[in-house]
Amino acid sequence: MLQLPHNEWRRVEVLASWVELSALSYDNAFVARGEVLDTFNDSTLFDNPKRDVESDSSVAGTAAAMAADVWQILARRERLVGVAWPFTLDGDSLTRKDTHCTLGSTVAYTTMLLMEAAAKGWYKRLSLPKADRVRTHFEFIVAASLSRSCKGRTTRFGAPFPAGWPRGFSKRAKHLADYFGLTVEEGKLQTLAVAQQQDASLDGVARLPFGDEEAGIPYLLVQCATSKNWLTNKLGQPMVALWRQFVSWDGPILKVVAVPFVLREQHELYRASLYHEYAIILDRLRISSTAPDLSISDELKTTLVDWCTRMFQRIPVLEN
Secondary structure (H helix, E strand, O other): OEOOOOOOOOOHHHHHHHHHHHHHOOOOOEEEHHHHHHHHHHHOOOEOOOHHHOOOOOOOOEHHHHHHHHHHHHHHHHHHHHHHOOEEEOOOEEEEOHHHOOHHHOHHHHHHHHHHHHHOOOOOOOOOOOOOOHHHHHHHHHHHHHHHHHOOOEEEOOOOOOOOOOOOHHHHHHHHHHHOOOOEOHHHHHHHOOOOOOOOOOOEEEEOOOOOOOOOOOEEEEEEOOOOOHHHHOOOOOOHHHHHHHEOOOOOEEEEEEOOOOOOOOOHHHHHHHHOOOOEEEOHHHHHOOOHHHOOOHHHHHHHHHHHHHHHOOOOEOOO
């Protein structure tokens, strides 16, 4: 198993992610509940009750109680993510499914887990520099997830732009509008776009069909956030009011913020939605529920496998 996170270890959601990460750290891995309990006991981080109750999960604050809570969180994740969850859970162990036993088959889920570990500083040797390309790769994971959930036209829109996209913001905005069969407001683009504009805080767009993709259906405007302080440093993004001026949308616009983190503590999703003006919030569990691993390109998979492998090599493991 991997060592316990160096911080946030009091948060049961973090410990559940640590168990998941341990199970993903090598192919065909599994994590025994007894091993988790032994690790908690050995860590001395939890209360040390009298010996006759040290394995009683009803005693709050003990290692046994925390292990029981972690297993409840994992059971909840199994329900939320559904068949796309890469694990099988029972009372004694967390095991990788036969269809998800290799890094390549779970690389989107694993990448997001490692991004959270790095951004939150769970391990001293992990970091997520601003220039790390995995931040861009996350945008492709989100686009793949939305294409599977919305089942309508979906595209990533963000710097750096892929080959084939035109140079200059106005031309890129027109290229985006053309993709959805829409038009741009040329006058507004000239008036409101600023010099050296890249993507105007927009990372992706998806159309949500209801039987068809004609006018009068929603467009999802997506901002991907990957930093530790994403909740406050991405306020106002994507800039929906600005994009309403740039493009002549023929349906309602919904604001979306996607993060590679789990946001399942009390009121966490609600607070995030409010901070971002009632945005739809996509955390790691919601993104993963549509199995984006099945839709990302083979080239991206190869890149992410290499990144995950290097990240795992920086995480200390427990001695047997």
